[in-house]
Amino acid sequence: MKTVFTHGSLFDGKSEHLKEGVNVVITDNKVTDIFTGDFSAEGFDQVIDITGKTIMPGLIDSHVHVSQSAPIPVLAVMRNDEFAIRSARYAEEMLMRGFTTIRDAGGETVGLKTCIDNGMVKGPRIYPSNAMISQTCGHADVRCYYSDEVWHGVHTAPLMRTGMFVTCDGVPEVLKTVRQQLFLGASQIKIMASGGMASYFDPLYTTQFTLEEMKAAVQAAADYGTYVMAHIYTPAAMHRAAEAGVMSFEHATLMDEDNAKEIQDKGIWVCVCPQFGGNGGLPVHHSKGRPTLLGSTPNKAKPTLEMMKKGLEHEAELINKYHLKFLFGTDVIREECAQDEPADRQLADLHRFNYYFGSYESLKAITGNFNEVVKMTTYQNPYPDGKIGLLEKDSYADLLVVEGNPLENVEILCDVNNMKLIMKDGTIYKNTL
Numbered sequence: 001m002k003t004v005f006t007h008g009s010l011f012d013g014k015s016e017h018l019k020e021g022v023n024v025v026i027t028d029n030k031v032t033d034i035f036t037g038d039f040s041a042e043g044f045d046q047v048i049d050i051t052g053k054t055i056m057p058g059l060i061d062s063h064v065h066v067s068q069s070a071p072i073p074v075l076a077v078m079r080n081d082e083f084a085i086r087s088a089r090y091a092e093e094m095l096m097r098g099f100t101t102i103r104d105a106g107g108e109t110v111g112l113k114t115c116i117d118n119g120m121v122k123g124p125r126i127y128p129s130n131a132m133i134s135q136t137c138g139h140a141d142v143r144c145y146y147s148d149e150v151w152h153g154v155h156t157a158p159l160m161r162t163g164m165f166v167t168c169d170g171v172p173e174v175l176k177t178v179r180q181q182l183f184l185g186a187s188q189i190k191i192m193a194s195g196g197m198a199s200y201f202d203p204l205y206t207t208q209f210t211l212e213e214m215k216a217a218v219q220a221a222a223d224y225g226t227y228v229m230a231h232i233y234t235p236a237a238m239h240r241a242a243e244a245g246v247m248s249f250e251h252a253t254l255m256d257e258d259n260a261k262e263i264q265d266k267g268i269w270v271c272v273c274p275q276f277g278g279n280g281g282l283p284v285h286h287s288k289g290r291p292t293l294l295g296s297t298p299n300k301a302k303p304t305l306e307m308m309k310k311g312l313e314h315e316a317e318l319i320n321k322y323h324l325k326f327l328f329g330t331d332v333i334r335e336e337c338a339q340d341e342p343a344d345r346q347l348a349d350l351h352r353f354n355y356y357f358g359s360y361e362s363l364k365a366i367t368g369n370f371n372e373v374v375k376m377t378t379y380q381n382p383y384p385d386g387k388i389g390l391l392e393k394d395s396y397a398d399l400l401v402v403e404g405n406p407l408e409n410v411e412i413l414c415d416v417n418n419m420k421l422i423m424k425d426g427t428i429y430k431n432t433l
């Protein structure tokens with residue numbers, strides 16, 4: 001199958017200016033040629049005139065949990081079949097928002113990814129981390145109440161049984177747990193390195209995993225040619241993770257000047273998840289301090305939200321000041337609990353990125369930068385045959401045709417109606433041209 005898009009304006013995922021009058025040739029699932037000037041329709045199965053439109057790489061959300069199709073307390077009481085069906089629906093919704101690739105920052109995604117890759121269901125490419133790995137009492141310890149609920153080696157706590165979360169302590173257990181995720185097909189490893197907001201037993205300022213444990217995770221990942229990404233908020237945790245060799249800091253909201261220098265020095269990626277710019281990602285229901293199975297969260301979330309908002313502003317200043325490498329991530333959860341957030345915060349977060357970083361840097365963060373991150377996955381890369389996040393020769397045919405110039409204003413992408421055509425892996429999923 002050979003398709004050509006003709007006479008468009010091209011954003012290639014990294015250049016500061018559009019290239020005008022461009023023809024893009026797709027052969028099967030790859031970009032095989034890009035040229036300007038006249039062309040002959042001969043030899044093409046499909047000619048799509050995109051005069052006046054911009055053609056660009058498909059979007060990439062580098063921090064999302066596609067199997068988290070509901071708030072955590074709801075997931076805890078969900079049947080497995082419901083869990084799976086909802087994840088599939090959530091994945092399709094992401095694709096139809098223009099996200100042709102996601103990096104899953106932890107969850108039960110291997111079966112879903114297989115079904116998407118086989119064409120059984122629609123969805124983006126998935127770079128899976130599999131389970132979120134945490135120490136006991138850490139950010140992924142989602143047992144309910146204060147009980148230790150393991151029966152014949154199996155958790156009785158419903159969330160621990162989903163496969164989305166796993167706890168381990170000490171170097172041998174960390175090694176084994178990381179290797180288990182690699183066995184299941186993780187393209188990178190996700191650990192929890194500091195406390196969190198919407199979790200029960202780990203205050204925000206806790207540092208999680210010892211240096212030796214973190215180093216063990218990094219070593220086990222490195223031996224399989226890949227890297228570790230860490231949920232991380234605080235300066236102390238960032239310092240430790242940098243020393244251990246963690247290469248992707250998720251959130252990094254409370255970064256200080258020393259952290260920024262260290263991140264720059266070691267070439268660590270920062271995946272900015274600006275959910276604290278609004279109320280997104282934070283459940284609105286609060287119990288009286290006691291975690292329960294349904295509809296409650298720790299009281300710590302509310303008072304610290306203002307602090308996190310300020311932290312985010314400061315983080316953005318440091319990223320700009322030190323020219324840190326950063327990615328677009330949303331950490332969006334389907335059916336956001338906070339009522340003032342739109343269901344599609346995944347795109348709406350581009351408003352915030354534009355505010356902090358401007359259109360060009362935001363566009364690279366949501367497209368071409370990811371191609372650099374993919375290189376860190378080497379032989380764990382599930383999609384090794386083409387470039388991702390770029391639109392050039394030998395890229396996968398993952399692309400959008402949009403109304404307007406996103407380099408002038410990236411926020412045109414917040415409106416899905418501006419996406420006239422969505423193609424992933426050479427297949428067109430939307431075409432309103």
Ligand SMILES: [Zn+2]
Nearest residue numbers: 063065105331
């Ligand atoms: Zn997350």
